[in-house]
Amino acid sequence: MNEPRVEADIVVAGGGLAGTFAAISSARLGCKTILIHDRSVLGGNASSELLVD
Numbered sequence: 001m002n003e004p005r006v007e008a009d010i011v012v013a014g015g016g017l018a019g020t021f022a023a024i025s026s027a028r029l030g031c032k033t034i035l036i037h038d039r040s041v042l043g044g045n046a047s048s049e050l051l052v053d
Contacts, residue, residue: 008034016044 010026012019015037023035041047 006034008032010034011036014044015039015042017046019044 009031010023010033012023012026012033012035015023015035019035019037020042023033027033039047039049041049043049
């Protein structure tokens with residue numbers, strides 16, 4: 001099985017507030033950045049995903 005190979009300077013695991021801002025900051029500094037997140041929206045506990053009707 002061939003899996004795609006991706007190279008990056010920084011890999012951020014988790015798209016909560018800290019992970020999102022870490023990925024944005026590293027990209028702004030010119031690093032090739034990968035953000036890995038398993039949800040449909042970024043932001044963690046501060047996201048709209050946690051709203052209860």
